Amino acid sequence: MIILNNQMQKQLQALMPRLTDTHPSYNYLDQLSGKLIAGSIGENSLSYYFHLAPLEGHEIIFGVRLKEDDYFFQIDCLLLTPHVIHLIEVKHIKGELSLNSMEQLLRASSNQTEVFPNPLIQAKTQAYKLKKTLRQLGCADIPIHPYVVFTHPTAILNFPSATVDMIPLQRLPNHIKVINNLYKNNEHYEISKIYNIILERHCPNKENLMLKYNLEIEHIIRGVRCRNCNNFSMERMHQSWKCSICNTLDRHAHLEALKDYAHIFGPAIRNKDAQYFLKVSSPDICYRLLNHIPCSVQGSNKGRIYYLNSLIN
Numbered sequence: 001m002i003i004l005n006n007q008m009q010k011q012l013q014a015l016m017p018r019l020t021d022t023h024p025s026y027n028y029l030d031q032l033s034g035k036l037i038a039g040s041i042g043e044n045s046l047s048y049y050f051h052l053a054p055l056e057g058h059e060i061i062f063g064v065r066l067k068e069d070d071y072f073f074q075i076d077c078l079l080l081t082p083h084v085i086h087l088i089e090v091k092h093i094k095g096e097l098s099l100n101s102m103e104q105l106l107r108a109s110s111n112q113t114e115v116f117p118n119p120l121i122q123a124k125t126q127a128y129k130l131k132k133t134l135r136q137l138g139c140a141d142i143p144i145h146p147y148v149v150f151t152h153p154t155a156i157l158n159f160p161s162a163t164v165d166m167i168p169l170q171r172l173p174n175h176i177k178v179i180n181n182l183y184k185n186n187e188h189y190e191i192s193k194i195y196n197i198i199l200e201r202h203c204p205n206k207e208n209l210m211l212k213y214n215l216e217i218e219h220i221i222r223g224v225r226c227r228n229c230n231n232f233s234m235e236r237m238h239q240s241w242k243c244s245i246c247n248t249l250d251r252h253a254h255l256e257a258l259k260d261y262a263h264i265f266g267p268a269i270r271n272k273d274a275q276y277f278l279k280v281s282s283p284d285i286c287y288r289l290l291n292h293i294p295c296s297v298q299g300s301n302k303g304r305i306y307y308l309n310s311l312i313n
């Protein structure tokens with residue numbers, strides 16, 4: 001099993017606590033971050049149910065992002081078995097869900113009805129794109145079966161019984177069995193080869209958030225966060241950090257802040273950037289902090305650049 005981490009989610013998790021809530025994109029980014037977190041909770045809960053399914057000689061890939069023509073598409077989960085690829089779209093949404101005659105997904109609550117894109121149509125589109133991509137790569141023409149798994153424990157699925165490919169999480173082991181049976185007389189494909197080809201084509205989603213959402217350095221809250229009270233209130237003193245609010249001491253508090261920096265601004269940092277971001281006025285202290293991190297460096301003296309990749313990968 002391989003989980004290809006969602007870079008965008010990590011970036012937003014670092015950014016949101018530091019973004020001033022008056023920024024015009026704050027609400028949009030906050031919602032996007034919530035959606036990505038919910039998605040990853042749903043994906044994680046799938047792993048347990050895979051253990052309950054009768055699986056042999058298989059591979060699992062979470063979160064692969066591929067390019068088709070000029071566009072990217074991301075697949076929540078691929079279960080590669082010798083006769084068929086299961087393409088699983090994961091929906092972690094709560095509430096009473098149904099389909100209307102136009103096959104839109106509806107969520108009803110006491111005072112409103114919300115509309116979502118039909119996830120099965122989404123999954124089928126992805127299956128089509130994946131098939132096309134695999135063909136272009138000279139991969140065997142293995143069948144791909146798309147379906148949707150609803151992972152939220154309180155979701156109520158009111159779908160017609162004919163909607164066999166939209167299931168609650170608990171039915172996943174049985175659904176895997178049914179689908180594998182459906183394709184068992186097909187050719188036997190070499191899974192490891194397909195697995196490697198897909199992984200080689202993975203394009204991590206690394207966006208420049210600052211550029212994309214017009215974020216300026218002054219929109220970002222600087223400083224080192226206290227792990228006890230969560231305020232950006234740590235002050236450097238006597239080779240450690242001390243919270244000015246709750247007095248918590250933490251020798252390594254700057255590491256989380258530098259990790260945030262790397263996610264938001266990219267891994268390259270100079271001493272004066274670190275001074276500004278960590279709110280440390282002494283270049284000597286920043287020199288020591290940066291030199292203790294295992295990272296590659298380029299240049300010397302004031303122009304020296306430290307690459308914080310080891311903190312975020």
Ligand SMILES: [Zn+2]
Binds near residue numbers: 231233247
């Ligand atoms: Zn504190």
